[in-house]
Amino acid sequence: MSVSPNPQAPAESCPIRTMPEHVAFIMDGNGRWATSRGLPRTEGHRQGLEALRKTIRHAGKVGIRVVTIYSFSSENWNRPATEVSFLMGLLKRFVQRDLSELHEANVRIRVIGGRSDLEPGILALLEEAEDLTRKNTGLDLVVAFNYGARDEIVRATQHIAQRVKDGELSVEDISEDTLSQNLDTGGLPDPDLIIRTSGEIRLSNFLLWQAAYSEFYFCDLNWPDFDEAALDQALDCFCNRERRYGGVDAKAL
Template identity: 65%
Template sequence: MTASVQREALSGVHPHERAAFPRHVAIIMDGNGRWAKERGLPRTEGHRQGVETLRRIVRHAAKLGISCLTLYSFSSENWTRPEAEVSFLMGLLQRFVRRDLAELVKANIKVRVIGSREGLSPSIASLLDEAEAATRGNSGMELVVAFNYGARDELTRAMRKIAADVAAGRLDPAKIDESVIASRLDTADLPDPDLIIRTSGEQRLSNFLLWQAAYAEFFFPRFNWPDFDEKAFDEALSVFAARDRRYGGLSQKADA
């Protein structure tokens, strides 16, 4: 399916009604530093260009009718990077929210932040709260920002919640099933990702949505995140549309 055909197919059709169209796309935005290094630029310039790519992809995904877009913006492991780089990234986050929040509100995009808020500076924590509060009434695409996020940490926090409920007598251990675990995750009430994209050619999850990715399809473009554009996003959707998603069962294709 070409991008032009895909756009025509989207016309007048809600994406939830199209089995070959992903409701939830998640992106690991990788390669900012490598992009800068290839051009003899400081890593900070790669991050700056990465934010510009982020803006374009958010607009494009919303225009296409993606229901949920999750972006791995800052992992719980990223704090180990040089202090100057972390400080620059925090500044970028602040500038992004200050510059783009009004546009997100106007575009009917709803922001949701996943990850641990523990240990965040008051200024960053309040900024994340502000972005969620300002867009809470929106009903369009849900933009999920994975910040200070690690899937193992998410699962650990979920297990603690379940253990506390069991200890308090609110939950029968025999009743613990997949739905109970999912309801304690940061992504509770969100659909699992249908498609996960990781740029830069790396082919690993890096502690991202480990539970939720059980049946996700993957797309690994070789170019770095600042070079990822609308055409590349459309290509990922076309590749997804050609996949045969069986969920452990038999093929649904006519010739299977």
């Protein structure tokens, strides 16, 4: 299965006004990529990191303002302990190797997801990345780590309820914007385009509130095979869609 892009409009011809400001990635298929080659799953994650590096660089070059990556879900802790341990080591190596390069490229890192139960060493790494790049003004790299959208909505609701209890907010003043601003992504634009690799067609508890009017792009490529050309194809597809946000195509009136 694949959702094929329209091949008639190359990414470089896409008008600036229709380019997505925010692109989110569900980076699926690392394990399948490795298994299909007779390699350990850990090698798939290693190659997936290389694909991520390419994607971030290319996104910045083509003018995308915000990139969100689903790096580790709150459900991923249920994977085999050896795989989880490897992924945590990969996170450490990513920070040690790539953080300075991202900082020099003016990338600002923001981490979303639950933090209260994270191991102190992992939490310190995430906070180091945020603190170092906080004042950068280039591409925003949003890392969803220990993230689940339902958990995010619950935490936001709890925070709003506490504000009501403390008399800081009235029930009548609660709006969609109130909830949006209390989510982990508060202050960021909603994703214009969500890309998922490996042929799966679901959100898997990712940005459920924020994805209300996102465009979706699904491709058969496993994440380690996703590259600059694959991103350009996804952008081609996005640029040929008409986003109506519940309205009517003006041409049909």
